[in-house]
Amino acid sequence: MRSFAALYAALDETTRTSEKVAAMRAYLAAAPPEDAAWAVYFLIGRKPRQAVGARKLRTWVSEAAGVSEWLFEECHEAVGDIAETAALLLPPPSRTTEQPLHRWVHDRLLPLAGKDEAAQRADLRAAWDELDRNERLVFHKLITGAFRVGVSQRLVIAALAELGELAPATVAHRLMGDWQPSAAQFRGLVAAESDQPSASRPYPFLLAHALEGEPAELGPRDAWQAEWKYDGIRAQVVRRGGQLFVWSRGEELIGERFPELAAAAGRLAEGTVLDGELLPWKDGELLPFAELQRRIGRKNLSRTILAEVPVTFLAFDALEAGGRDLRERPLAERRPILEQLLAPLAGEVLRVSPVVTAATWQELAALRQDSRARGVEGLMLKRRAAPYGVGRVRGDWWKWKLDPLVVDAVLVYAQSGSGRRASLFTDYTFAVWQDGALVPFCKAYSGLTDAELTEVDRFVRAHTLERFGPVRSVTPELVFEIGFEGIARSRRHKSGVAVRFPRILRWRRDKQPVDADHIDALEALLGA
Amino acid sequence: MRDPLVELTERGLYCRAGDFYIDPWQPVDRAVVTHAHSDHAIGECAHYLTAAPGRDLLAMRVGDGAAIQPLAYGEAIVHHGVGVSLHPAGHILGSAQVRLEHHGEVWVVSGDYKLSPDPTCAAFEAVRCHCFISESTFGLPIFRWAPPAATMHDVAAWWRANQQSGRTSLLLCYALGKAQRLLAGLDPEIGPIYVHGAVERCNAVYRAGGVRLPAAPPVLEAARSAEFERALILAPPSAQGTPWTRRFKRPVRGFASGWMQIRGTRRRKVVDRGFVLSDHADWPELLAAIAGTGAERVLVTHGYAQALARHLCERGLDAQPLATRFVGEAGGEEVLPAPEPTDASDPPEDEPAEDELSDMSEPPASEETAP
Numbered sequence: 001m002r003s004f005a006a007l008y009a010a011l012d013e014t015t016r017t018s019e020k021v022a023a024m025r026a027y028l029a030a031a032p033p034e035d036a037a038w039a040v041y042f043l044i045g046r047k048p049r050q051a052v053g054a055r056k057l058r059t060w061v062s063e064a065a066g067v068s069e070w071l072f073e074e075c076h077e078a079v080g081d082i083a084e085t086a087a088l089l090l091p092p093p094s095r096t097t098e099q100p101l102h103r104w105v106h107d108r109l110l111p112l113a114g115k116d117e118a119a120q121r122a123d124l125r126a127a128w129d130e131l132d133r134n135e136r137l138v139f140h141k142l143i144t145g146a147f148r149v150g151v152s153q154r155l156v157i158a159a160l161a162e163l164g165e166l167a168p169a170t171v172a173h174r175l176m177g178d179w180q181p182s183a184a185q186f187r188g189l190v191a192a193e194s195d196q197p198s199a200s201r202p203y204p205f206l207l208a209h210a211l212e213g214e215p216a217e218l219g220p221r222d223a224w225q226a227e228w229k230y231d232g233i234r235a236q237v238v239r240r241g242g243q244l245f246v247w248s249r250g251e252e253l254i255g256e257r258f259p260e261l262a263a264a265a266g267r268l269a270e271g272t273v274l275d276g277e278l279l280p281w282k283d284g285e286l287l288p289f290a291e292l293q294r295r296i297g298r299k300n301l302s303r304t305i306l307a308e309v310p311v312t313f314l315a316f317d318a319l320e321a322g323g324r325d326l327r328e329r330p331l332a333e334r335r336p337i338l339e340q341l342l343a344p345l346a347g348e349v350l351r352v353s354p355v356v357t358a359a360t361w362q363e364l365a366a367l368r369q370d371s372r373a374r375g376v377e378g379l380m381l382k383r384r385a386a387p388y389g390v391g392r393v394r395g396d397w398w399k400w401k402l403d404p405l406v407v408d409a410v411l412v413y414a415q416s417g418s419g420r421r422a423s424l425f426t427d428y429t430f431a432v433w434q435d436g437a438l439v440p441f442c443k444a445y446s447g448l449t450d451a452e453l454t455e456v457d458r459f460v461r462a463h464t465l466e467r468f469g470p471v472r473s474v475t476p477e478l479v480f481e482i483g484f485e486g487i488a489r490s491r492r493h494k495s496g497v498a499v500r501f502p503r504i505l506r507w508r509r510d511k512q513p514v515d516a517d518h519i520d521a522l523e524a525l526l527g528a
Numbered sequence: 529m530r531d532p533l534v535e536l537t538e539r540g541l542y543c544r545a546g547d548f549y550i551d552p553w554q555p556v557d558r559a560v561v562t563h564a565h566s567d568h569a570i571g572e573c574a575h576y577l578t579a580a581p582g583r584d585l586l587a588m589r590v591g592d593g594a595a596i597q598p599l600a601y602g603e604a605i606v607h608h609g610v611g612v613s614l615h616p617a618g619h620i621l622g623s624a625q626v627r628l629e630h631h632g633e634v635w636v637v638s639g640d641y642k643l644s645p646d647p648t649c650a651a652f653e654a655v656r657c658h659c660f661i662s663e664s665t666f667g668l669p670i671f672r673w674a675p676p677a678a679t680m681h682d683v684a685a686w687w688r689a690n691q692q693s694g695r696t697s698l699l700l701c702y703a704l705g706k707a708q709r710l711l712a713g714l715d716p717e718i719g720p721i722y723v724h725g726a727v728e729r730c731n732a733v734y735r736a737g738g739v740r741l742p743a744a745p746p747v748l749e750a751a752r753s754a755e756f757e758r759a760l761i762l763a764p765p766s767a768q769g770t771p772w773t774r775r776f777k778r779p780v781r782g783f784a785s786g787w788m789q790i791r792g793t794r795r796r797k798v799v800d801r802g803f804v805l806s807d808h809a810d811w812p813e814l815l816a817a818i819a820g821t822g823a824e825r826v827l828v829t830h831g832y833a834q835a836l837a838r839h840l841c842e843r844g845l846d847a848q849p850l851a852t853r854f855v856g857e858a859g860g861e862e863v864l865p866a867p868e869p870t871d872a873s874d875p876p877e878d879e880p881a882e883d884e885l886s887d888m889s890e891p892p893a894s895e896e897t898a899p
Contacts, residue, residue, distance in 0.1 A: 012791060013801060067669050068842065074835040075670045080792050088670040088789070423792040450796075 003027065004039055004101045005134040011149050020151050024159035034102035037181035040189065042147055043156045044175060048105075050145030051112035052120055054082050057144060060121050064128060065089040077470070080416050080423035083140030087133050097130045102181075109142055154391060164190030169204070169390040176251060177201035199241035203273060203319050203327065204390045205234065205249050208380060208397035215381060215400060216361045225331060225384050226356040226364055227316060228376040229399055231289045231486065231500070232279035233296075237261070237313060239268040240323075257296070260306070261313050264349035271323030272341060274315040275388075276353065281312035284348075286375045290488045290498055315342060316353035316380075319388060327388040334388070371402050377485055378402045404483030405499075405525050407517040408508055410438055411478040414460040415471045417445070425460040425472070426453050428504075430482055432495070434519040438476055441495035441522065442484070447504030479511040480504050487525050497522050533610075533628055533635045534661060534827075536850055541637060541661070545630050546610035548577075550637050553853045560612065562639025563623035564589045565704060567854050577605075579614045581650070582622015584733045585704065601650065617641035618652030619807050620705030621734055627655050636821060637661045640854075642806065643813040644676055647712045648705075648739050654820035661827045661850065662818055665808040666786050667836035673786070673810045679803055680713040683782070686801055687718055687760050690780045697760040698779040700768060700799065704730045705807050706784060707762045708741060714760065716742040722750055724763035724772070747775070765797075786810070818845075830854035 010023040024043065028036045062072045067089060079085040099107075112123055124143075131139055141147040154168075157175065161168045174189050177200050218224060235254065238245040244266050246255035255262050258278065268274075280287035280295070287309060295301070295309040318338040319327055326334050335355075342352050356379065358364035364379065371378050378401035386396035409430035417426035427445050431438035448456065456478065463475040483505040490498035496519075508515075534541050540552035548558035555572035562568055564578075564585035571590040578586045580598035587596055599605065601624065604613040614624035619640040626637040636657040643652050673679075683699070690697045701707050703726040711731070714721060721744040723731065728746040735741060747761060756776050767773060768781065781799040786806025788794050794802035809817060814836065818826055826847040828837045833849035840847035 013794075015800070065669065068839075071669065071835060071839060074832065075668050078668055078832070079670060079790050084791060085670060088672075423790065424796065454796075 001097075001099055001101055001104045001131070001135050001138070003031065004035065005132075005138045007039070008138050008149055009134050011151055017155060020155055021159045021162070024151070024156060025162050028159060028163055032100060032102070033183040033186040034181075035100050037183065037186035037189075038102050038105050040156060040160065040175075040186065041181040042142070043149065043151060044153045045148070047145050047147055048109060048142065049113055051109065051143045052124070054144055056117070056120070057082065057086055057124075057140065060124055061086040061089055064125060065091060077416070078423060083144060083146060084137055086140050087136035090128050090136060093129050093131055095130050096132070104139075105142075109139075112143060160190055164192070166190065166192070172204045172390050173201070176204060177245075177247070178253065199243060200238060200245045200253075202236045202238055202245070202247040202251070203275075203325075203388075205236065205275070206317075206389050206397060207392040208399045209392065209394055211381065211398040211400045214361075215364070215398075218381065218398070221359065221361050221364070223384055225335065225382045226358065227353045227380045227382070228356060228371070228374065229378045229380045229401060230277045230279055230286070230314060230353075231375075231377050232277040232292065232314070235276060235278050235313065236319070237265050237268070237272075237274045237276070237315070239265060239270065239272040242270070244268075257301070258311055258313075259301070260310060260349050264345065264347065265313065267345055269322070269341065271320060273318070273320035274313075274338070274341070275317040275319055276313050276315035279312050279314055280309045281348070282308075282310055288375065288488045289486065289500060290490065310348070312349055312351055314351050314353045317388060330385045330387060331382055332384040368400065368402065372486075401485070404485060404501075404505070405487060406481055406483050406505065407432060407521050407525075408479055408511060408515065409441065409482050410476045410513045410516045411456070411474060411480060412438055412440055412476055413471050413473050414456075424453060425457045428456075428480075430480060430502075431476070432517045432519050432522060434495070438513075438516075439495045439519060441493065441497060441519075442482065442499050442502040444480075444482060444502045444504050448507065452507060476513050479508040479513060479516050481506050481508055487522060489526065495519060495522065497526065533630055533633060533659070534637060536852065541852065543610060543628060546608045546612070546628070548607065549573075550626050551639065551854070558607075560614075560626050561586055562617065562626060562637065563620055565620070565640070568639060577612070577614075579616075579622045579624040581737055582620075582624070584737065585620075585622055585730070588729065588733055601653075615653045615655050616650035618643060618646060618649060621649045621708070621737060621739060623649060625653075625655060627657065633658055635659045635661065636823075638663055638817070640665070640808055641817065642809045643817060644673060644810075646676070646709050646807070648708045648734060648741075652817065654817065656822045658823060659825040659827065660818060660821040660823035661829060662814065662836075663808065663854065664814060664828045664831035664833050664836040666806065666810050667814055667828070667832035669811045671786060671789055671810045672812060673804060673806060676709075676713070676805065679784075679805045680710075683710070683713075683784075683803055684715060684718060686780075686782060686803075687714075691719060691758050693780075694757045696756045696776040696779040697782065698773065698776060699760060699762055699782045699784060699803075700765045701762060701784040701805075702807075703727045703764040706805070707731070707764075708734045708739065709807065710762060710784060710805070711741045711744055712739070714742060719758040719760065720755060722747045722754070722756075722759055722761050724761070724767050726764050726767075727762050747772075768799075 007023060007027040011020050014020060058072055062069050075089060076082055076085045108127060112120060127139060157168050157171045160171045179185055234249040236247045244255060244262055245253060246258060246261060248254045280292040291309045295305055298305055315338060318334050318341055321337050321341060339352055342350055356367060358367055368379050381398040381400055383396045389396060409432050411428050412431045413429035414425040415427040416423055429440050429443050431440045460472060460474050465473045465475060482502055484499035484502040486500035488498050489496060531544060534543050539549060539554040539556055541550040548560055549556045550560045551562055551568040552559050553570055557574045559573040559576050561576055561578045564582055569586055569589045576586060576594060576596040577599055578596060580600045583596055583598040599614050601614055601616055604611050611629035613627045615627060617623040617625045617639050619642055623639060625639060628635045634657040636655050638661060640663050641652050687697045701710060707727040723744045723746055725746055731741055782801040782803055783797050783799040784803040784805045786804060786808055788802030788804045824846055826840055826845055827850040828847060829850050829852040837847040837849045
């Protein structure tokens with residue numbers, strides 16, 4: 001635990017990726033493989049389930065540290081992170097241990113979730129008595145299910161690839177899917193030759209970049225395949241070993257949530273892997289994404305919701321056919337294979353993403369203008385000669401989205417962020433006018449520079465009207481231009497509308513709150 | 529009930545009986561100044577009274593022509609019937625607590641203070657009083673400093689590690705107080721030490737005052753061939769990102785401040801390493817100092833005044849926050865790049881730390897969250 005906590009601190013302290021990779025590599029090389037396996041598991045963002053909630057942690061830490069709960073809250077507000085606040089408040093430990101990470105995980109962490117409160121409290125007290133500040137921070141992050149450190153999966157892969165002298169793509173693939181950390185698993189991860197991969201293992205998703213320039217700069221039109229860019233859930237359907245696995249991009253198995261897909265895709269030929277988008281689709285019509293969210297939100301999939309919001313898997317790529325990995329073949333060869341695979345099965349639930357035909361970039365640009373009417377976000381442009389790369393490869397797949405919808409709105413609530421933005425007010429709620437009052441319509445977190453964030457933070461502190469727990473209402477003075485991708489009616493929102501991917505486009509210092517938009521502007525966009 | 533001996537006015541803390549101010553924030557006729565940091569020592573007052581060891585630092589801040597009366601620690605004078613004496617506060621060279629006595633009633637104004645050891649200034653002295661006006665820059669129980677020797681050990685290890693990778697150690701800190709404390713604790717055997725001009729001006733005053741500091745020439749006086757790769761450079765935070773730092777190849781940046789206790793502030797500074805070293809009292813020191821005065825009444829100024837006062841009330845003291853305009857240890861805020869200062873203005877371009885003071889209202893009891 002000590003050396004893992006030291007790794008966490010080292011990763012937290014440096015902003016240089018080369019140093020992060022070096023620190024991970026050094027840890028993974030020195031740690032026993034059981035420890036290294038768990039370290040990789042945590043570093044790539046997999047989490048054990050939450051064993052202790054923030055509320056319990058706060059109560060027990062206040063008790064152990066001899067501070068009132070209000071004082072804990074004051075501290076929390078200053079620190080911005082509950083696990084760190086708890087680590088700083090506790091009295092120093094009376095002893096130290098050299099227990100390795102995997103023993104901590106197996107003996108202390110994993111059993112914690114199944115225990116009753118009294119036993120959990122006793123376990124925490126025992127743990128605090130042998131962990132120093134750094135170790136406590138990591139321990140608290142793990143038990144509250146909030147473990148996160150500033151490394152991307154790509155950096156973890158880079159460290160493992162260096163360690164095993166492997167291609168990053170090989171490591172990336174081995175990290176996909178369902179696996180349990182163990183010494184054998186870690187050795188397999190960095191071994192020169194891999195055992196037969198498990199039947200369920202998906203391929204790393206190829207991700208697209210946003211197109212910034214003009215498409216004509218990409219070269220001749222016929223070198224590129226165009227498809228509609230749908231707004232759904234990216235998914236990979238894996239048919240192997242007589243079983244069907246549906247993976248989300250977050251590498252969660254989501255097949256159970258889409259029984260209709262399981263039924264339809266069960267007829268795919270053995271050894272098939274498809275990449276595509278899950279979409280709410282009814283009677284041949286695309287439904288708004290909000291409908292799919294409504295379905296995802298349900299614990300139990302009632303017959304009603306299945307009937308109201310059926311899904312379609314819109315396949316756009318074939319990654320494996322007949323048990324052969326097709327990823328090195330160009331898109332121009334993969335596309336006909338995809339069409340052949342689905343030809344006998346295509347129906348309401350399985351479809352092939354249509355290719356948008358347009359002879360010239362100009363024609364395509366004209367079609368793109370219809371995107372909103374079609375319920376799509378724009379176009380995807382894929383290089384016909386390109387293989388299916390690993391991760392965010394630049395240059396082969398482009399998102400050519402419509403310009404966002406825009407309104408000017410007033411900052412009305414602020415809350416402090418987390419991570420690098422902890423203890424800085426960075427999460428904002430924006431409002432527009434309705435009958436002479438400001439009605440909140442969205443939250444947005446991104447879009448400002450660090451300098452602007454600091455300035456807004458200072459504004460929030462100086463103009464707080466009221467505090468509601470961590471949220472502060474502020475004098476409505478600052479106006480921002482808010483962009484978003486889509487808009488739908490919503491009964492859950494005070495404003496009556498829900499927007500998709502809201503973000504701050506810029507700070508309108510030139511505008512006064514009275515210049516902000518009226519709810520009518522949003523209503524008008526509903527029809528757009 | 530008689531008038532309070534010290535009250536809060538538009539211009540600062542005011543002793544009506546003696547007709548003088550303590551650390552005023554606007555020019556006044558008579559000012560007692562606890563120490564020479566810019567949030568406590570304002571220029572253009574007609575008369576200053578300050579502790580003798582801090583006389584020259586105050587002159588550097590408010591100008592050589594100012595009328596500054598030095599007073600030895602512990603020596604008392606009487607002004608309009610109010611006894612005034614100054615006692616070491618342990619914050620920086622010449623920092624003092626102000627003891628006021630009038631008709632048998634004793635008040636002490638702490639200024640900024642710390643209890644942990646510092647070789648560059650006299651140690652904090654507990655002064656018994658009826659009412660204690662205490663700072664609270666780090667008045668939350670999350671602030672508990674490690675022994676300074678342990679922190680200095682970390683600084684030395686960091687410097688050596690940077691030398692091994694051939695990179696300059698650029699350590700950012702207050703030019704007045706913190707820089708000299710660091711310097712006094714550094715081992716010059718490790719390698720050459722250089723300082724920013726603002727630090728050098730303070731060093732000169734410290735040295736003239738008899739404080740022993742290792743050799744640390746200003747960067748601008750270093751030879752062209754100077755081995756900055758092996759060197760440690762002390763500079764104020766405002767130097768970060770200025771052309772001045774470009775002479776160092778890929779420096780590793782450290783920051784020494786009590787705020788480094790919180791990961792969020794360190795990350796926002798975008799420095800490579802934070803060292804938790806403060807010239808202010810941490811939570812246990814604040815509680816110990818307050819208990820040491822025997823005061824029944826405590827007025828809490830700049831910092832987490834509201835939280836500390838509430839905690840003291842829970843412990844049975846009569847405590848209240850006092851909304852002064854002192855800054856304490858700047859550093860909770862972003863460091864804005866600024867050109868190399870031409871004078872020794874110290875926590876200078878640094879904006880005030882979190883402005884808890886303008887925000888004294890209680891949060892609503894309601895747990896309801898905003899939509």
